[in-house]
Amino acid sequence: DAGVIQSPRHEVTEMGQEVTLRCKPISGHDYLFWYRQTMMRGLELLIYFNNNVPIDDSGMPEDRFSAKMPNASFSTLKIQPSEPRDSAVYFCASSFDPGTREQYFGPGTRLTVT
Amino acid sequence: GQSLEQPSEVTAVEGAIVQINCTYQTSGFYGLSWYQQHDGGAPTFLSYNGLDGLEETGRFSSFLSRSDSYGYLLLQELQMKDSASYFCAVSGGYQKVTFGTGTKLQVIP
Secondary structure, three states: OOOOEEEOOEEEEOOOOOEEEEEEOOOOOOEEEEEEEEOOOEEEEEEEEEOOEEEEOOOOOOOOEEEEEEEOOEEEEEEOOOOHHHOEEEEEEEEOOOOOOOOEEOOOEEEEEO | OOEEEOOOEEEEEOOOOEEEEEEEEOOOOOEEEEEEEOOOOOOEEEEEEOOOEEEEEOOEEEEEEOOOOEEEEEEOOOOHHHOEEEEEEEEOOOOOEEEOOOEEEEEEO
8 A cells, every 4th residue: 555645745835825735545544634743832633534524623723724534535634724823744644443543644744834 | 631741852872772751641541652753754653552561562662551641662772763753642532642742862873
């Protein structure tokens, strides 16, 4: 398997623009997670899905952020409008093991909002 | 809520042994995991402890004491490539995992 796939790998956009990050989880994994990582706040869980259904979105910073998972092989994280403080690395991860709860992370999307 | 504490930085000599501690406060605790992240890379899973005791995987071992809300990651025979950040993470309800702030390990010759 190719692992978790994220696109784009880098995104530079201007304040106020809409940003859409994409993720393809590992086939067969039934959990999908979106994280944001910054130096100041570390690795924060934004939202996670189980079988395409959002389970916990309490980490989503505000209404400007939204996430969808229309099917088992695709998820998006959208920021509209974007702000400079949204600049971070956004990771998508998937998992299936209820024992170890091991999460497989994608390579991340480095977002810069100017 | 959940909170984890781990040292922010550790320096150790190549070939030596280093221990990274993690204490946590959480509700609905299922287990403690450890992840490694190299600069510019993604976190990768190292180990999981669901029960008290020591789990060994090659040069890495992880320990958990549920009664003390404490765990550690032990790295033996340190190599330069072990220089990275190490995160402890607690598992709660469903598959939710909360990560600590990470310990940056620098291995020096």
